[in-house]
Amino acid sequence: MGRGKIAIERIDNTTNRQVTFSKRRGGLMKKARELAILCDADLALIVFSSTGRLYDFASSRSVS
Amino acid sequence: MGRGKIAIERIDNTTNRQVTFSKRRGGLMKKARELAILCDADLALIVFSSTGRLYDFASSRSVS
DNA sequence: GACTCTATTTATAATTC
DNA sequence: TGAATTATAAATAGAGT
Numbered sequence A, B: 001m002g003r004g005k006i007a008i009e010r011i012d013n014t015t016n017r018q019v020t021f022s023k024r025r026g027g028l029m030k031k032a033r034e035l036a037i038l039c040d041a042d043l044a045l046i047v048f049s050s051t052g053r054l055y056d057f058a059s060s061r062s063v064s
Numbered sequence C: 001g002a003c004t005c006t007a008t009t010t011a012t013a014a015t016t017c
Numbered sequence D: 001t002g003a004a005t006t007a008t009a010a011a012t013a014g015a016g017t
Helices: A014-039 B014-039
Strands: A042-048 A054-058 B042-048 B054-058
Touching: A014 A042, A014 A054, A014 B014, B014 B042, B014 B054
Parallel strands: none
Antiparallel strands: A042 A054, A042 B042, B042 B054
């Protein structure tokens, strides 16, 4: 989905893995938010980076 | 991202909303799985449809 | 390491079957 | 409904900053 095609397997290069994590995490959060709004769905998404940092999204109807 | 552009707001038509829910839920789950594999991240995704049905995904490292 | 850019791949809205 | 198709919008891989 970009200049080249990639296989879905662990990215060995650390820098590349971190860049991809940052980009795809943003995309995933955006799509989660869109699904919640478009379809009136209730959802929660929790992501931990490999360094242990936490990122999350929860639709407003979710228990927080 | 399809034949036409849509605004990110609740889809009023019930049939269309259910179809969109099914498609986007699948896409979101796929992207969650890819992020977990590509970036060695730990994540969990929980989705409730407006009818109360539950769908979830958790990477293998997640506590279940 | 967090930005931008853009050629491509991918997801999906509308449609057809 | 429900599954496939297809034209198009959106995400993103790789490169450059």
